Amino acid sequence: MKLLKPALLASAMALPLTGVALAETPDSMLVVAQNIDDIVAIDPAQAYEFTSGELVTNLYDRLVQYDAEDTTVLAPGLASEWTADAEAKTITFTLRDGATFASGNPVTAEDVTYSLGRVIKLNLTPAFILAQLGWTAENVDDMVTADGDTVTVRYEGDFSPAFVLNVLASRPASIVDSVLVMEHEEDGDMGNAWLNANSAGSGPFSLDSYTPGQMVRLAANEDYFNGAPEMQQVIIRHVAEAATQQLLLEQGDIDMARNLTPDQIASLSSDEIKVETFPQAAVHFLSFNQKTESLTDPAVWEAARYLVDYTGMTDTIINGQMEVHQAFWPKGFPGSYDETPFTYDPEKAKQILEDAGIETPIQVTLDVINAAPFTDMAQSLQASFADAGIDFEILPGTGAQVITKYRERTHQAMLLYWGPDFMDPHSNAKAFAYNSDNSDENYQATTTWRNAWAVPDEINEETMAALSESDPETRLEMYRDLQQKVQENSPIVIMFQASYQVAMDADVTGYVNGATSDFVYYRLVDKE
Structure with a gap:
């Protein structure tokens, strides 16, 4: 407990104070604890986190x-x-x-x-x-x-x-x-x-203040065409530690904790706190940069698919937060491919590497966001991959640091996640199944380019053909075929689809957390 006091004190001091320290949050204000260190830009022409x-x-x-x-x-x-x-x-x-x-x-x-x-x-x-x-x-x-x-x-x-x-x-x-x-x-x-420090929108809120890595304060737009929000202010506090988020919620200092671990969710026992679960479009994957020579053999990619302890993670460290999903378009969306052919089988993985003449051990650095559940997932991968002689050195960093490194193609292996840019299967197909120019000068905001994977011509061509296909069902079937091909043979090992759990004060209603980050809405929130 003593180790957490400085963080709690800093968080409490940054919140608006009433007559008593650590008092209940005001009725017209929603206070959220969240890890927001992934933010690089907030200009809508640049924002991509x-x-x-x-x-x-x-x-x-x-x-x-x-x-x-x-x-x-x-x-x-x-x-x-x-x-x-x-x-x-x-x-x-x-x-x-x-x-x-x-x-x-x-x-x-x-x-x-x-x-x-x-x-x-x-x-x-x-x-x-x-x-x-x-x-x-x-x-x-x-x-x-x-x-x-x-x-x-x-x-x-x-x-x-x-x-x-x-x-x-x-x-x-x-x-x-x-x-x-x-x-x-x-x-x-x-x-x-x-x-990147202000807002100029017509939305339900305006940006009252923004301090990178610390706090976002939103003010209600009383003239919003769809009706003014119930909350006059929304304050999003950067609290990286999940344990600190839980304590702040239990003490009534915040209304909502956005990053609790499954164990913490399970430990919540107060009638004053509820947990809501929201299916998410984000898929979580392990990828190998093809600029790293030891990771370019397709046998390494295939073996990796049998070195992920899928059920071991979903039964424990990510229980309630993710489900096994091994294709790039999320389950539940039109055109998804929901087969999960790979299971944890280290003996099979070792045989694949041996048959291909791959010498082990292979030393690989693994970049990961330094927050739950990513660090726990990285440790699980480190342990299971070691069974076949692939040794991960985990390199934790802030969300912004990890994402910046990924965009620069300077990583070796990366544990990350991806959500659609817009609600059409082409969004993820272009990210996971298309890269017609792999040159360093041709920057692309796709996971294929960022992992320097020169996608085979036939897959590039099928991706573009699916985009223009006029028959709806034929088009979806083409996307299912693309998912199966990427699932079978690519340096991107898709493992899970997210489910998102949010713990909040029992009086909070109307919070909407759709399938992507673009569908997180505070407009309808009320505190009854």
């Missing part, structure tokens, strides 16, 4: 969006209606009346064209999502045009309108207040530096 996605969703709107009231339905956002012309490859959106930004500025068609063009022109990490539509810095002003209260979006490629709408419902398609952003432009950055 999981926690960043949560913030963008609560600060900004898109033309169409999956909303808190039903995260499975693509609903009107800043557009009240739209008309698609598949033959002309256009979608025309009519903006809703009366929508305003948190600044008080009205949302206009010019804000939409500016925002979508800004993503393409800045060309930061998530720009590829919109660039799929054939948009470039040179043509985007012609591809997205305004006329009064309407916006016409043009696209290139053999896409169905449904695919285009899903792209426009993604994070980088968030609409920013162009007037406010341009006031803070510096050296042609289109307000990027300012938007």
Whole structure:
């Protein structure tokens, strides 16, 4: 207990104080403890981390969006209606009346064209999502045009309108207040530096303050077109230690703990605390960088699939948080491939390595986020892989450090997770089954490129063919086939699909945690 007192004191001092220290949180304020050290950027044109996605969703709107009231339905956002012309490859959106930004500025068609063009022109990490539509810095002003209260979006490629709408419902398609952003432009950055410390959205909340690695404070947008949030403020405290999160929750100093371990969840016994479980789209994987020579033999990839103690982990350290899933598109989503052919079999793995003439031991560094449950999972992998002579040296780091290293392709092995960028199977197929240019200069925000895996031509071709397939069921079957091929032979070992457990005060209602980080909503939260 003494070891935790400094962390508890620091967390308590940073929270708003009432008349008594460590008092119950105010009725109009939601206080959340969460590990938020993965945040690299919060500008929606740059934000690409999981926690960043949560913030963008609560600060900004898109033309169409999956909303808190039903995260499975693509609903009107800043557009009240739209008309698609598949033959002309256009979608025309009519903006809703009366929508305003948190600044008080009205949302206009010019804000939409500016925002979508800004993503393409800045060309930061998530720009590829919109660039799929054939948009470039040179043509985007012609591809997205305004006329009064309407916006016409043009696209290139053999896409169905449904695919285009899903792209426009993604994070980088968030609409920013162009007037406010341009006031803070510096050296042609289109307000990027300012938007990484501030917000300029029309969403249910605005950013009151942000201190990287410490705290996020959101303030309710009283004029939100879907109705003002019940909570006047949402405070997200960076608390990396799960044990500290549990103590703060049990003492009433926070309303919600986002990162408790299964053991801690099981140990909660107070009637004042409840646990809610949310299925997640994220898949967890172990990958091998193909720049490391000892990891390039397909026999190593195959053996690795039999060296993961799948059930051992799901029965213990990740019980309730993950289930075995061995394909890149999440179970429960249309087009998923749900076969799980691999089990822990070290003798088989050793035979595979021996038959291929692989000399062991193999020394490999394994990068991992220094937080639960990742460090526990890394230790399990370290123990089980050692049975076949693959020795992991675990390198823990913050989320930002690990992700940055991954993007630079300087790791050897990586324990990480991946969620769809938008709700279409092509999102994960492009990440796990496509890499047509493996050169260092061709940066791609995909796990194939980041692991330097030169995907075989036939898989690249099938991935693009599935994208343009017009028959819905044929298209889904193509994605199932791609998943099976990647499952059988790639340097990416997909192991689990996440289930997310959140412990919260029993009085908290209305919290929505959908299948991805883009579907985390505080708008409907109330404290009865």
